[in-house]
Amino acid sequence: MESSKRVAVFAIVAFFLGCFSQVLFQNTASSSPTCPTSDAPQCAPCPGCTGKSSPETQFSSSAYMQKNLPSWRNGVLRDAVEFQSMAMRGKCSDKCTAHRYQEIYARTLFKFRESSQPSKLLEIGLGCIYDNCALGGPLTYMAYLPNTTYHALEIDISVCKAKYAANNVPLKLSTYIDEHVCHGSSADTPTVSACGSKFGPFDIVIDDGSHMLKHTSFSFLFWLKSPGLVPGGYLIIEDLQVSSMVAWANTALDYSYWSSFSFWWNAKQPAIARGTTVVNYAQSLLMCQLSSVLCLAPHAGEEHAMIHYVNLVDQIIVAPESVAFRKSNVVTLTENKLTSDMCIALDDKSGSYFDRKANVLVVRLDGNHLSKKLLSSDTAQHLRTRLGVRGLDVYELRLASCASVTACLASINRIKSTLDLIVVEVPFNSGEQKTWASQQLLIEILGSADFMSSNKLAIGGVVMIDGYQPRSIAVVKTPDAKSPRTADKINEPLLAFAGHFVMQQLVTVPEEGGLSFDNWAAYAIRNEDIVKRAIVFFNDVSIDAHRALYFRRGDPRHNRVSVPRDHL
Numbered sequence: 001m002e003s004s005k006r007v008a009v010f011a012i013v014a015f016f017l018g019c020f021s022q023v024l025f026q027n028t029a030s031s032s033p034t035c036p037t038s039d040a041p042q043c044a045p046c047p048g049c050t051g052k053s054s055p056e057t058q059f060s061s062s063a064y065m066q067k068n069l070p071s072w073r074n075g076v077l078r079d080a081v082e083f084q085s086m087a088m089r090g091k092c093s094d095k096c097t098a099h100r101y102q103e104i105y106a107r108t109l110f111k112f113r114e115s116s117q118p119s120k121l122l123e124i125g126l127g128c129i130y131d132n133c134a135l136g137g138p139l140t141y142m143a144y145l146p147n148t149t150y151h152a153l154e155i156d157i158s159v160c161k162a163k164y165a166a167n168n169v170p171l172k173l174s175t176y177i178d179e180h181v182c183h184g185s186s187a188d189t190p191t192v193s194a195c196g197s198k199f200g201p202f203d204i205v206i207d208d209g210s211h212m213l214k215h216t217s218f219s220f221l222f223w224l225k226s227p228g229l230v231p232g233g234y235l236i237i238e239d240l241q242v243s244s245m246v247a248w249a250n251t252a253l254d255y256s257y258w259s260s261f262s263f264w265w266n267a268k269q270p271a272i273a274r275g276t277t278v279v280n281y282a283q284s285l286l287m288c289q290l291s292s293v294l295c296l297a298p299h300a301g302e303e304h305a306m307i308h309y310v311n312l313v314d315q316i317i318v319a320p321e322s323v324a325f326r327k328s329n330v331v332t333l334t335e336n337k338l339t340s341d342m343c344i345a346l347d348d349k350s351g352s353y354f355d356r357k358a359n360v361l362v363v364r365l366d367g368n369h370l371s372k373k374l375l376s377s378d379t380a381q382h383l384r385t386r387l388g389v390r391g392l393d394v395y396e397l398r399l400a401s402c403a404s405v406t407a408c409l410a411s412i413n414r415i416k417s418t419l420d421l422i423v424v425e426v427p428f429n430s431g432e433q434k435t436w437a438s439q440q441l442l443i444e445i446l447g448s449a450d451f452m453s454s455n456k457l458a459i460g461g462v463v464m465i466d467g468y469q470p471r472s473i474a475v476v477k478t479p480d481a482k483s484p485r486t487a488d489k490i491n492e493p494l495l496a497f498a499g500h501f502v503m504q505q506l507v508t509v510p511e512e513g514g515l516s517f518d519n520w521a522a523y524a525i526r527n528e529d530i531v532k533r534a535i536v537f538f539n540d541v542s543i544d545a546h547r548a549l550y551f552r553r554g555d556p557r558h559n560r561v562s563v564p565r566d567h568l
Contacts, residue, residue, distance in 0.1 A: 069389065071355055073114055075340035077460055077555050079106035081567045084558070087140045088566045092133030092167065095140065097564045101238065103539045103554055104319035105144075107343065108234045108326075111350070112148055112203060119148045122195070122202045124186045124219065125209035126152050126177070128160035134167050135160065137208060138177065151199045153182045153192065153209070186210070187218040196228025203233045211239040213271055216278045221303075224312045224327055232329035232349070240506045241321045243277040272507070274300040275486070282323040283487060283502040285309055286316045286543050288479070291468045291495055295479040298486065310473050314349065318502050319540040320560050321509070338389065342420055342462045343552050346386050347544050358392040359417040365494075366400050366438035367427025370470070375425065379466050382546055383423075393417065405444050409451060418458045422446070426467030430492055439493040447530030452537045457553050463538075465494065465549040472547040493526070498541070498549060500525040505535045508560070536561055 074082070080102040087093040087102070095101040112119045127136045142150050154160065157177075164174055180199065184191035186209050196202070205228075207219040216237050223229045271277050275284070275298025284306040288295035297305035315326035329349065338355035339345050345354035360383070362374055370376055374396060375383070383392065395415050402408035424442060427435055445451060446463060457463070473479065484490045487499035504525070525531060539554020557567060 069336060069338050069353065071338040072110060072340075072352065074110075075460070076103060076106040076110065076344065077340075079110060079113065080555060080558060083140070083144055084564070085566050086143045087136070088564070090136055090139040092136030093127065093140050094136075095238075096558075099238070099322070100320040100539075100558055100560055101322055102558050104236070104317055104322050104324055107317060107341070107540070108236060108324045109145060109204070110341075110344065113145055115147065117147070119145070119203040120151065120200065121145065121148050121204040121206065122151045122153060122199070124153045124205070124207045124215075126154045126157070126160050126181075127208065128154070128156075128163060132163060132166060134163035135169060135173065135177065137206075138173070148204070149180070151180045151182070151195075151202070152177065153184070153186055153195055155183070155185055155209075157181060157183060185215070187212075187215045189222065192222060193226070193228070196226060200228040201230045201233075202228060203230055205229055205233070205235050207235070207237040208239065211242045213243065213277055216240070217276060217281075220278050220281050220325070224309065224325060229327050231327050232331065233327050234324050235327070236322065236324045237278050238322045240277070240279050240282075240323065241509050243279045244272045244507045274298065275304050276300045278323065279503060279506045280304070281306060281309075282316060282318055282325075282506060283499055285313060285325075286318065286502060286541075286549075287487070287490075287495070287499055288473050289313075289316070289543055289547060290498070290549055291471045292473045292476040292479045293484050293490060293495065294487065294499070295473060296481070296483060296485050307473070307479065315347065315542065315544045317540050317542040318505050320535070321506060323506065341460055343542060343550050346382075346421075346462070346464070346546070346548075346550065348382075348386075348546060349544065353389040354387045354420075355390065357390045358387045358420045359395070359415075360387075360392050360421045360423060361395045361397060361412065361415065361419050362423045362425060363397045363399065363442065364425045365427055365430070365435065365442060365467075367432070367435040368429045369425060369427050369467075375423070376467070378469065379423065379425070379548075387421075399438050399441055402441065405441065405448055408441070408445050409448065409454075412445075412451070412456055413454060415456070418461075419456055420458050420461050422457065422461075422463045424463065424465050424467075426465060426494065428467070428470055430467070430494065433491075436491075436493050443493060443497050443527055443530060447527065447534055449533065452533060459553055459555055461553045463551040465498070465551070468549075469547045474547060488524070496526055497531070500527070500531050501534055501538075501541055501551075504531050505541065508535060 083105050084096040084102040087096045095105075121141055123137045123141065126134070126138070128134050138150050138152065141148070160177075161174075182191065182195035182198065186192060186207065205219070205223050207216055209215055219235065219237055223235045229235060272279055280298065281304070284294035284298070287293050288306045289310055295305065295307040295310070312328055313325045314328040315324075317324040337352050339350070339352040340355050342354065342358075344350045344352050373380075374394070397408065397411055399408065402411065429435060430439065451457075469475065487496065487503065490496040490499055534551075536559050537553060538551045539558065540552050542550045542552065544550075556562065
């Protein structure tokens, strides 16, 4: 009998631990729970509610907890510190000094770092022209990814070998490079195809070669369609800040000044204004997937239209001067581990779940929503699935009740908890001008110096822009011929902000902090001061198969205005 009682008590405790805790934060700053809507992510009726509880989630949270899900050994923030330490101690890499690549590599390489399965990496460029150094890339990646076989594509290996003696390169490493290197140009189809056939297919391709536009653009146009990059693999392209520099613009891919009647005008335009750089590809592909804008061909021609690539990529991560494209894959990781990183937890393809109870603020913009509930059904289900193992507390802020940035910030600051996730619910009529004031208010709230200095959003926390899914290219299929082809033609404030953020995150040099800022994009941008702050506060913005946009707060030690140092 006593045993039966203990079993019953355990079952009750497990049930309530597995259910989601729901607290709605009203603008009156009341901390008392109110009755959640049926679409809210919860699995038991709240006190005082009548009627049935919400539909069951896709899995039983209590059952998952009883299985004691393993955790990834390290999170993105920890891995970024270790990546920076390895890169800086080698003294032959500028990935974390002149640049801020540590967090994009921590995000993209985590599954390869911890997996027991072997993987393959190809780095374009051995970095042999960096000061008096040689082999900074392989020294970093071989240490950081112990189960990954390193390969390289180098146009002139003799430049590296000339520095081996001065850098005390061991014979064993020199021999390894000779056995795992491809020779030739990264923009030559026979060369890269042969490299993929000989050593591939690769799980990771990193372009850190010449930075010339004809090479980086070729990498995008080639590798995502090539069997040399496995489905689910990453193409990562660095040093995109050169895209707007005059010295590099003349190498733009496949563009002839002489074929244009407006030769004089075009000759004065950087390649980034014509749409032929990886910066343009990243901006257009992300915006096309999000809301079917920038899908069509830019000034340079149909070859550069991102409508042809929307099905080839299921994740894009835009970070300082670098971008990662994940090749589409129908397979989802099945390891089912817990992660401390919100963006990884929200990614359907990661097979990961958030490792602690999440504090979530839902912000509803003014306009017509598909549901009167707090969250749309799809988003509620997404959060139940990705965050439900440990449960979540949900707070609410309706911008219609906020008269100003100050009033809205005061409401947010009355939430006692640090927020892991802010979900912004965009109305389906956000293209109508009557909704734009609400969008602009949101930009000013989240982009304010007061919000950023408040630490209300946790380091690694995410602002999720949700609600564009009905207008995503995955639903629309064919964009309107009148749809904007350049970001300066986007009227909706929130969409325009996203486009400007992507552009400036990629082309702004850390040391310069955005000097000549409005000239980088070849057009004047809106909310310039806010974008300047945002590219420091948010380390990256990404989109995945859920077709929501994720602005992720980075570690202040790694942002573009910090002084790089080895934190280990």
